[in-house]
Amino acid sequence: MTTPSHPADEAAELLPIATPARTRAALRALIRPDRGLALTGVGVLVAATAVGLLVQPLLGRIVDIVADGRPAGDLTLPVVLLVAVAAVQGVTTTIGLTRIARLGETVLARLRERFVERALDLPADRLERAGAGDLTARVTGDVARVAEAVRSALPEMARSVLAILLTLGALALLDVRFLLAALLAVPVQLLTARWYVARALTLYADQRVANGAQQQQLLETIGGAVTVRGHRLEEQHTERGAGRSRKAVELTMRSVHLVLGFYGRLHIAEYIGLAAVLIAGFWLVRDGAVSIGTATAAALYFHSLFGPVNAALVLLDDAQSAAAGLARLVGVTDLARPGTGKAGPAGGARPSPVPPQRTGPRREASRAAVAVDAVSHAYGPGRPVLHEVSLTLRPGEHVALVGTSGAGKSTLARIVVGVQQPTAGTVTAPGDPEDPSVVLVTQEVHVFTGALAEDLRLARPDATEADLRRALSTVHALDWAEALPDGLDTVVGEGGHRLDPARAQQLALARLVLADPALAVLDEATAEAGSAGARVLERSAEAALAGRTALIVAHRLTQAVAADRVVVLEAGRVVESGPHEELRDADGPYAALWRAWSGSRTAPHP
Template structure:
């Protein structure tokens, strides 16, 4: 069985009054301002190199083949300068036009051979790079999907999103563009230096006069660029986090008239990211001005050396010409190689951020081999806080019988969602214990809890792809008939079959757009397919509107058949149908009983019911 967590995030700074993260962020500004925000880890240089070696270990043959072909092609290309030098000598010696035929033919052959080798070598390097990139993505996604939601929320959603988007894009760009170019350029530099030494060792010494300036330029660049790129990555993450907070909470922002506040926050985040990017550009400009100086020094030394050697008869004019052409041909490879340090810095920073997440310890394994015997839930002395000084739940004792349906009710901020998420394993309790089916959750481990509990919130994600494959996320081996049975069970088969291509219709991003009611229907069908003993519905009908809510309440009731159900009730009529109602207030259970018992008792639930009834009479809409 596969449990599908579709929970709405709750920030680590959520106060004792339990608001959604959207409301909390809108009220407080942004969670990136919180002192307790803990970014996801970034790997050290040693850890990054170790990870890269591990990935490359299985692709040695491809790497050796790519380097061999590129070395061969580069070596062939280096024959161009000696051939041109030979042509110069032939012209100086007045050998006639017939003597030029063979060198010119050889130049054409060299160009064709070099081009073919470069194409094949670049293809192999690109293939190697894409293979490495795929491994990096897979390792990162595999680990990121297993991260506790609490850990992601502590870092801020923008931190993880920036790694999934901008960091992966940066590495992809480097792999597809920088890596082949860097490999070709580095080989050209090395083999050209060898060629200069073969012509005359003094040409090599002249070429090396540019090296001190280049080395100092690189050191100057690295000292300044590395911190700027690292800060820029963090600033970009903070900007994306603020964008998610402001856009995701737009309704709350408008309701509390916080437009100016959030605009100012976005302006500050954008300005910070922009200023760091401009600092990076200034550093790059200074870097290349220094490289131009190195080129001037090297070429002047090469021409002076050639003049001296020709003058004393050590070399011919053609050889001096070949040496000058060799050095001149180094301009682009050297500049490209050093310029690619810019991309390497960015890619290295991105790779370290991805590796930092990939290297996080795997989720702890269950302590024993016990499995829940039924769907009973027992909570004893449970307490929880998102921050040490702001507790949310206090000494909660709750026992739910297997197959019982319990509604969690209370005013906004009472702790309903927090209690549901702690039971579902989304958050770890600060104190107390939880057992599922008679087994302590610490023995079950995160994977065992996921198999036992499915949580569905009001925010359901529709994955891009065929509707059938979206459903199979809950049970990969489900047949088409089982999918139809699950849809029919929750009353969704009619609209599903009416889609343009039925269950084969592509939904989600770029596909057929499902309504809010249809998306929740889809989540409830996945619940039926997963078939966990315990299901938690966290306001799963809240966004559907009054008409859609009635349909979904009936569907939710069908989906809960045969399993224990905990419902965070947004609409009191949904609570009224439960076997038992548990009322929370300020993080404590204050009432428990059936709907009729609590209404007759005249307590907090009775007041909520009366308020709902009055609202129905005045507006015809039921809200809690």
């Protein structure tokens, strides 16, 4: 039993965060494929905003008609034009915002795809150092922030900026002195924006980190509840969680005070600008430079700026929050991907961690030999796990890895598959570099929500129903699969028909059969089942591995008995290697393991 780890410095372990420059570059790259959509969306919005600016002069015209005592019939044309402006502006605004929204959703989808692609490729040890909380916070909270900005802030920001620029131009056309009066508010607004941005980006980034640390603490406490209670660490974990929650609340309150100060400064800017425009209008009308209607239009123009200026500045809040989230997402998408058929950090060829989609028969097992040469691995300074391990899997050979907990079996298995990079040494899996054909099955099997047949087709999308039935039959799972309420069309996974651990593992083994790899790695794939379920799974695994090279991390020594060769690991080193019978009779480490295991069983060993 071990106590859950608690790094002293969480920030040093977290996944990276992209710099502002890198975030902007990544955003440009995401938008680049849809430049046409962006340009047409902005163009239509410009037209819509320009048409809308005709409202103020038309209202000013109405004021002049009334002030001059003209006939009521003179009001007909400006009123009709006001209705026409409203209709045209409504239609063009809808079209423009729709295109901007489509652009945003397309970019967001592209970002999500790249994030998921990189996250799935991250080495296991890197994720373990960062903790599940950091990645969870990014894939939930940060994606939600960016999505919210794309769906609401982006269209509104585009419209607001265009309205500001065109309205200031319209003020200049009425009289440049109106524009100069309105610009008196700009220094206050710019200082407000600068004051806010300087504080917001760091604050929101700190909030994301604090929320990630809080989630990580909750996940560790809940996931390790049995260990926490066993070591009487409830008070310690509660205090640790409370401390991280206090940090998150403190940062939230700081952001509230920041926003309140932001709004207060904006109201001062509005007062200064409107007062200046009204005073300028008074003097210009008194001097006969402009009419009352023109002064009215200028005041209405500046008043109409309240909405877009405040919206643009207020949206800085959403923009800064989204920018902080985007930087955390880009930080993950920029992580170097593990080698897939390319040289790893130690210079060795790496097998792909993702099984390819297969459309033809499996390669011959003779092309699947694996060579592990002087591989070492450490999860950090002072935490070595493997020490110069060398191992060769001959074509078609089944090798069982055995050893006590912590010996490095699972780490070696993940390095062979390619989901984890070694600190030193090389792993070579000969074969077609575009079809490395390597599959890993662990004790933690995820059943995806959907029809059982579609879950199986994850391994081979082109598989026919006959292929699915053959795969299930191979692993002795066809009977229970056909007995489900809707057979292979039964919905399984979350919210559907729940599969027990043994059946979930058979499903994973059936996927392995469909993927048809030349090299298969089983990492304690029968560990989650009880004794009766383990016997069924061992038969299923034996059938699934027939005719292919296999590395088996043995949870039960019956798997070692059935293997062609047994490799014993102790403290990250190979200490024995040979057939089961030879090692059992050699009175070495394996013999000791065998005596301890067979002595704990009521039935005689094979």
